Amino acid sequence: MSNLSVSRSNVLYQASLMSALLSGVYEGDTTMAQLREHGDFGLGTFNKLDGELIAFDGNIFQLRGDGTARRATSDQKTPFATMTFFNPTNEYKIDCPHTREEIHQVIDKVIASQNSFCALRIDGEFSRVDTRTVPEQHRPYKPMLEAVKQQPTFHIENNRGVLIGFLTPEYMQGINVAGYHEHFINEARSSGGHVLDYQVERGTLKFGTVEKLMIDFPWDTDFLNANLSPENLQEAIRAVES
Template structure:
């Protein structure tokens, strides 16, 4: 049974994108660097948040030296720190990895009974109707529980991401209102981006949040929109040029760090 109310069948959702006549740049995904570079310790980027948000004002990522998680929506951007705090991000901060878009949801659905992360993802998958489609997602509501992590700031020489997450702080938000921003990406993008669901959370009071490991939603709204184009901005630094971007266990390692608890 679906937990989403007012559901639209998948074929109608996809066909509706054409009839809405939206500009292409409203359905573009702009990405700084690639996930396999971050996995190999490429933690210094050249693009500032001011430059990034000219390409999209809704999304997530991290900051140079892995100094916190980035979440952006409604014209606001926050840095979610490893001490559990949240603070407004500034335009001169730089990112080694981020994904943004100008969010134009095609569908808003409502959750009126408690649902787990896994069950809600299943419902969203059913609405989209294809495993090969990119989707931007926003959830606003009351959460019974959200578990997040934020990797501690790193110092050179940088260790691989799999090592950096071993000492990551975990945070549990109970009975918290807040906003979740995320993307759902096809399996074929693994290594370029993150396959499956990648989500960040911030509390309604903007006091804390982080990279989402798990959540249980009490009630709220779910907005999502299909992405039709991916633009990747590759780094130009020497660390990227010499990084190992095709390690033997890339898929396993990305799934492990994304869901690490």
């Protein structure tokens, strides 16, 4: 394990709330160009839940419901996304197979508190990445718990790629996704999705905590009428994310 110097303070920018997405608020006004103003690294989704969003090195890709990937255009919009300028403070060389749980244990042992946000990135060779991507939705929108019932799952094997994600404290459940939330794209930038599980054979893990959080709230009719505090919030988020 080695330490990397911090060049600037990390700020986590968030468009909307996870609880809004859960309630069917699937359209936002934040464009990809606007997201880039707030970071070069992040994840989220696209309007109408049309695939997963993964951003790194200033590039934003759309991971679609058929398992393919493509570069996002600047005018595409998101109903929910999290972005930051990635400034890792720790680096860990992966020279033997690590499961998802083992990678998380490496991070958990280093970060000072489970009350901190943490951004992470793995560049490496993956023997297995299990993903899913929700297909594009149409009005009248179903709650996300119903929408994910139609989601296809994919099993990507023996691929190099980039996995990025965030560790979010439990007290932020509903505002974001508590725990680890990760997306993957392969080296060819042709496939990927929301990560369910993985095993990385070798590569590099970089991670660091985030010090500040900024949220932009939408003010459209869908958001203003949404139930953002459902009784089953915890169970619903766990169900749609796992």
